[in-house]
Amino acid sequence: MDIKGAVALVTGANRGIGRAFARALIEHGASKVYAGARNPEAVQDQDLTPLRLDVTNAEDVAAAAAAAGDVTIVINNAGIGSGVGLFEGPFDGAREAMEVNYFGTWAVSRAFAPVLARNGGGALVNMLSVASWRGAPPFPGYAASKAAQWSLTDSLRQALKEQGTLVVGVHAGFVDTDLSAWLDAPKITAEDVAEQTMQALGNNWAEVLADEPTKYVKSVLSQSLNEAPNS
Numbered sequence: 001m002d003i004k005g006a007v008a009l010v011t012g013a014n015r016g017i018g019r020a021f022a023r024a025l026i027e028h029g030a031s032k033v034y035a036g037a038r039n040p041e042a043v044q045d046q047d048l049t050p051l052r053l054d055v056t057n058a059e060d061v062a063a064a065a066a067a068a069g070d071v072t073i074v075i076n077n078a079g080i081g082s083g084v085g086l087f088e089g090p091f092d093g094a095r096e097a098m099e100v101n102y103f104g105t106w107a108v109s110r111a112f113a114p115v116l117a118r119n120g121g122g123a124l125v126n127m128l129s130v131a132s133w134r135g136a137p138p139f140p141g142y143a144a145s146k147a148a149q150w151s152l153t154d155s156l157r158q159a160l161k162e163q164g165t166l167v168v169g170v171h172a173g174f175v176d177t178d179l180s181a182w183l184d185a186p187k188i189t190a191e192d193v194a195e196q197t198m199q200a201l202g203n204n205w206a207e208v209l210a211d212e213p214t215k216y217v218k219s220v221l222s223q224s225l226n227e228a229p230n231s
């Protein structure tokens, strides 16, 4: 699809990967980018259009779909970690990750599917993770939320094909943002993820595998766990 002249909405666009998505859309010629944010005043970029949007708040989601009826690209980026260990600690963080990463994405996708249909199909992009396909003992709740979000993305891709909506799943390992600041590990930049996503949109690709760890995990998924190395 053509990004030039498109009208886009990015959730969680005030910082991190969401802000990089918003900036990349502008750089690729989008005519308007709604920057969804829990606090619209946190959106500093003058060329973005701030929009109050807590993805877990049904009223916010409905109001956003009414206010941004001109969008042709929706990027579900908003997300949180889960902060609960596998064998100890309360489940609250894991439940919250499901609320934001999974149900939040679902709610926004539901609300905007008719908007995209009215505007000719457009594209729906979901910011996923390598954790969609691989569990993570240090953050199992986050990984489960990303697996659920990947499954949702697959359902959306099948269901929205008829109305001509391109559904893109973006998977990455660690990206250098506040979310991964606690971790000392190789990371790619948010700008890299955003640029690869713009390329996917421009080429009508359904998937972005943004780094080598993600490409590796995807490549061994077809193997039996009895054969796969490091399973």
Ligand SMILES: NC(=O)c1ccc[n+]([C@@H]2O[C@H](COP(=O)([O-])OP(=O)(O)OC[C@H]3O[C@@H](n4cnc5c(N)ncnc54)[C@H](OP(=O)(O)O)[C@@H]3O)[C@@H](O)[C@H]2O)c1
Pocket (backbone or CB within 6 Å): 011, 012, 013, 014, 015, 016, 017, 018, 037, 038, 039, 042, 053, 054, 055, 056, 077, 078, 079, 080, 100, 101, 104, 127, 128, 129, 130, 171, 172, 173, 174, 175, 176, 177, 178, 179, 180
């Ligand atoms: N960083 C990584 O290593 C990595 C890797 C793969 C995938 N991802 C995914 O990339 C996405 C963005 O993550 P990030 O690294 O950019 O994280 P981040 O820097 O922590 O930013 C998270 C963004 O999501 C927003 N957000 C959180 N809860 C929200 C809610 N209920 N409604 C609306 N917005 C909400 C935050 O808003 P506030 O400023 O109001 O908190 C912030 O704008 C997430 O889906 C994450 O799972 C990240």
